[in-house]
Amino acid sequence: MRFDKIIYIRYMPLTKKIYTDFYMEEVQNAGLEVEYWDLTQMFFKSNFAMEDASNLVKTKVFKSYGELEKAIKDEPALAKVLFISIMTFEGRIKKLYQLFTKYNCKLAVFGRNMFPLAPSKSFFQKLNKISPSAVLNRLKLKKLQKLVNNGKIKKYDIVFLGGSLGWQGIGAIDLNYLKDAEQIKVNSDDYDNYLLLKNQESNNSDNYILFLDEYLPLHPDTVLFNIKNVKAENYYPELNDYFDRVEKQFNLPVVIAAHPKAMCYKTEDFFNGRKVVFNQTVQLTKESTFVIAHDSTSINYPIAFGKKIHFITSKNILKGIEMVHRNVLHFADYLGCNYQFIDDNNAINLIDQISVKKYENYKYSFQTSKETENKTTREIFIDFLTKDL
Secondary structure (H helix, E strand, O other), X not given: OOOOEEEEEEOOOOOHHHHXXXXXHHHHHOOOEEEEEEOXXXXXXXXXXXXXXXXXXXXXXXXXXXXXXXXXXOOOOHHHEEEEEOOOEOHHHHHHHHHHHHOOOEEEEEEOOOOOOOOOOOHHHHHHOOXXXXXXXXXXXXXXXXXXXXXOOOOOOEEEEEOOOHHHHOEOOOHHHHOOOEEEEEOOHHHHHHHHHOOOXXXXXXXXEEEEOOOOOOOHHHHHOOOOOOOHHHHHHHHHHHHHHHHHHHOOOEEEEOOXXXXXXXXXXXXXXXXXXXXXXXXXXXXXXXXXXXXXXXXXXXXXXXXXXXXXXXXXHHHHOHHHHHHHHHHHHHHOOEEEEOOOOOOOOOOOOOOHHHHHHHHHHHXXXXXXOOOOHHHHHHHHHHOOO
């Protein structure tokens, strides 16, 4: 086989979703050794009570670069090990990638699950929002990019790309950075889930409206990366009032497809008694009448199933997390859908029918390719890992 061992490396604890999305069980079943290297304590002071599924696969937790370097050195057959980075290419990973370069580790990354980015703000808007942390991160990134360009930090050896623009999800790189990498066409994980479910019979159909929750006010990433946010005490009441109007207009209930990190939903009622469902977004989407969303990557599902999408924002979102607001407007335009401020007391202006042309363009840009649209990434990935050179 091409590789004997796969090491997934990330600066957050292992979750069930990551375990599934990166095919760890399937890789083990194919006869390869699998480990998950958790660098959380090297990058952050807390794991912010995130899910920990380290029981699913052999996991090593590192507290320092010294420990990490020793682990790399101690790998008995390093040339047959593939390191898969589950981290954005940005300034903070410079020291880590210097270690990969020092020991000439085989390094791979998935470029997928991307979506259309809203246009950049003007120079003066950016200047108005500048912060010390943003300046520091920018300087770190510039230093990393310089080291890469000078050949002092290695580039990825292998990239798995979902859609023609999937590479944009890797981080602060351009296509030139990937020109020497071995490129393997795959799908977005959402598109793979769609493939697995599309031909199954539905239990029931068209009797509810689905909301793709993003856990906006309480998402742990906003704390990890110091992202400005909306307040829960404003967001949820506004959202529930809007859902009341939606339900009245369409005479259908709104069901919540909970974000996988929304642990608080399991102990508190944030949606006024509405049904909240975890880990069933693809099935829920398939059987829904239409979908309501902000800028969740889960819009892949209604696009794949050809469902209408209604995008929503609010004045508080515009004020608190402007990027989400701008993405909402951009998504709506990109897909030929409508958007709405939930705090404006207007009728829900749902589109009459989807734009097949725009949905199709999204499909091949961000979800799949002509070569892989009927084949799962799981098949492609395992075949690649186990084949001989």
